Amino acid sequence: MSMSPFELHRPDDLLSAVRLLEKYGDDAVLHMGGTELLLLMKLGFAQPGHLIDGKRIADLKRLEVADDRLTIGAGVTHRRIERHRDIAHMMPALVSLEKAVANIRVRNAGTLGGNLCFAEPHSDPATLLAALDATVDLVGPQGGRTLPLREFLIGAFATALAPAEIMTRITVPLPRVGARVGYHRLALKERPTVAAAVVLDDRRCEVWIGALTAKPLPVPEAAAVLASSAGRDVTAAAEATRAAVLAVDAGEGDDYRAQLASVMVRRAVADAQPRLAL
């Protein structure tokens, strides 16, 4: 099918973009890499009359690396993250995750913010960033606000983004030096089938399962097991994950998927690499 006609707007700053989104309301959509949006439009699932292209907005493209956090503009491409030496040094799990997103053409155009705003349940970054407790900054007609990513994601293709609101940046607090971070996924089709993200810190562990449910699924039982065993009792963590997946919606959480989730957790722990100092 062919796309229905639309008008393209190319604002240079955030405020103009917000105003355009406000002006055209439901008929407008923010457009970055287009790797998801244009597909939807070609399939006839979205027919916006106005595309607000954010690629000229410099604010959306900032990427800063500090000792304790990564600040990634919502318009930063997967490819830029993947090739960032400091991120590779400090957070190798994020870089190897980004390297496996779709294919190089998608990564060259697609942005981290676009990925999170699309809220596709099979997103790779969402799972790891939820585990790391990233926050997202939003700017809209009423001004700015910051939300934990865990709250920003509401469900499949659903976010807390208000009308005319734009995600501007993602802040990833880094666990302390020496803590380990791991991500492991199995992708039987185009997107991950099951993924697991783990953060292994003495004081605080996280275990999150991606792609099985509408939004990343925390497994606090598994995290608690890992925290109390200094990350060693992987078998118990895997079994806790299996039980947690079986307990969610029976349609998605069948025994095979529960098995995969438990295996992914074990492999994510095995893959986990220490966070290094900048």
Place this chain on the structure above:
Amino acid sequence: MGPNEAGQRRQRKDIIDKVTGRARYTSDLEVPGMAFARLVRSKVAHGAIRNIDTSAALALPGVVCVVTAKDFEHLDMYYGESVLDQPFLSVDRVRYIGEPFAGVVAETQEIADRAAELVRLEVEELPILENAAAAMHAETLIHPERPADPELANVCSRSVFEYGDVDRALAEAVYVHEATYTFPAVYHYAMEPHAYLAEWTSAGLDMWAGTQQPHKVRADLARIFGVPHNQVRVRVPYVGGGYGSKGQAKYEPVTAAMALVAQRPVRLVNSINESFHTVIRHAAVVTMRTGIGADGRIIARDSQVVYDTGAYADKGPRVARKGAYRSAGPYSIPNSRAVGIAVYSNRVPAGAFRGFSTPQVVWAGESAVDEIARHLKMSPLEYRKRFLTERGEPFLGDDAPMDADLPQGLQLAADAIGWDQPRPPGRGRGVGSGVKDGGGGAARVEAEVHLHRDGSVEVVASTIELGQGPQTAYAQIAADGLRARFEDVRVRAVDTWGQRFDPGTNASRSTISVGSAVYDAACQVYAQVCDAAEQVMGTSQDLRLDGPDVVAGGQRKPFVEVLAEVRRLQPDWLGSVSAIGVQDTTKGDGPLGYSSSFYEVGHSAVEVEVDPETGVLTLVKCASVADVGFAINPEGCEGQDEGSTVMGLGHTLYEELEFNGPELINPSLVDYRVPRAEDLPHDFHTILLENRDGPGPFGSKGAGEGGTLGIAPAVANALEDATGVRIRDLPLTPERVWRALRAHEEAQQLNIAEDRS
């Protein structure tokens, strides 16, 4: 004289055009005044049409016309290969989700797309027969007008091949192996979806089509529209992949019909989703009983193959016939009965697909033989080698004698993966062999070669360049016949107007049939040049053409001068030296009604590793042996065999058209998973077996389908070798493998428990 140019590794003539985007496909074509079409497709799987409301679509500005079957009541709207059961637009019923029941023509593609959404179909819904299994035992008939089968409902065709005394042999057998194997429906995944451009002019119907069978299409169009063949022109530019999906008529008739009403040139280009709803490969259920004699020999095979042909016959009857016939191969089996049944269902029609019905039966046969060898505690490789049909032995009872050394080819494949070397833990190895009687026999085809006065050569042959390489191979064949340079030869695109008949580009038939005609024509032209050189230069010793010059007996002279002198004409009045080559194979009388022209042979050997935790099966080594007789372009042969192996890996590991009832739920390139480069092992080889034992130029055979035949059973056999688990359903998805592993483990634990008690 042996080949000089043929046998060289040549870059494909079409490749630069294709990788730079210069190549023009039907979907790129535009002609003045052209309008754009979109077919309107049923969302109902089975229903009697009450009304089609086109008024809203017609009211949309820019719409030229909206057509339905009512506009063509004066025409015979039905087409098909052997059964004319498919109307080009639904007449009184719709029979599958995606069936075109109306066509919209508009000034732009966008308008046509929007108008198509405004056409309303009102139906009285009929019971849905979601697959062959449901249809065989249903009361509802999808084609009530078709003759009834004595045993089952909705049978489109039933073919039986029988020789020897199967029942007696099975009764005498020391061991009878029986199992049922299933094969999924899969999609061809041609990069270019179906595309057509039709225009009616004072000269008749001018059709551009991405088709594999332009002459068949011409005949169908002539019959449907009641015009003589000489008023139907079918031109075929580059075609972006066929694999069988563009055989026989597809949407040529409906495009011509829309152009007739629109009184304009009309272009129809399917979306990928629409091509998923145009034609697919038959899902199949194969039940085999195999009887083993005291010496381990297969003494009988009784097989029943049910092919789900979907809503319309397409090539289903031929698929079922050939599949049944081939189900006894490639072993020497003295008693065989094979029944092939094509069954209608409310699914997308199934038709030809690379390997043509054979991957389904080889999947069953080569799995069964492996199971039998293991039961007899014999090496699956040695067992096969002992009982494969021998060279010179009549194939499947009384078809043409086997023209290949099957054990030799299989051993080559096994050697390539290190069959005899110790197996690393957790890995398994398997082989599979397939034989398919080749196409290209029982036909008379012709080709032309023109040597122009400047020394350039033009080959006119009705073989479609689908990416399989005839433009390159024919240039090599012609260059050899003419002793000319490869770079001076050009092969023309196909145009039924003025070009010679060929039944179609399919069945791996082109090289041995049309290719032989090209060689014949080139040799005739060469003889004429030699004759002229002798008159003008006094010699034709070691004559060759070097660009514009004739070189013979140590002399060099421009060809145009030789020609001018011998014809006593000034150069401006000279054209070319031309000849028509012929390849004529008599029908013969084999089991199929003609004898096989050659045997397309494929041997696969693999080593796999299984992740017991996820069920993911990884190919570690893969070798394929293509018995090509003689490789005219080795690079092309290898590419074809690699491509067919990878395509076979699709139905082995990943591909399956998933249906929710009658509805196809994964008709997109994102949801339909095919093998990717990263899925292939580094250790991935194609070996060309060249015994010069084929009927084509220099002993060549057809190629390009063999790799699809044995790969699935090779992988399943390797899986059993690695894990002890036998799976009889494709594809071998991780979930299926994991569940089988788990069931196997549970059964073993149960056995241990029973032993203890």
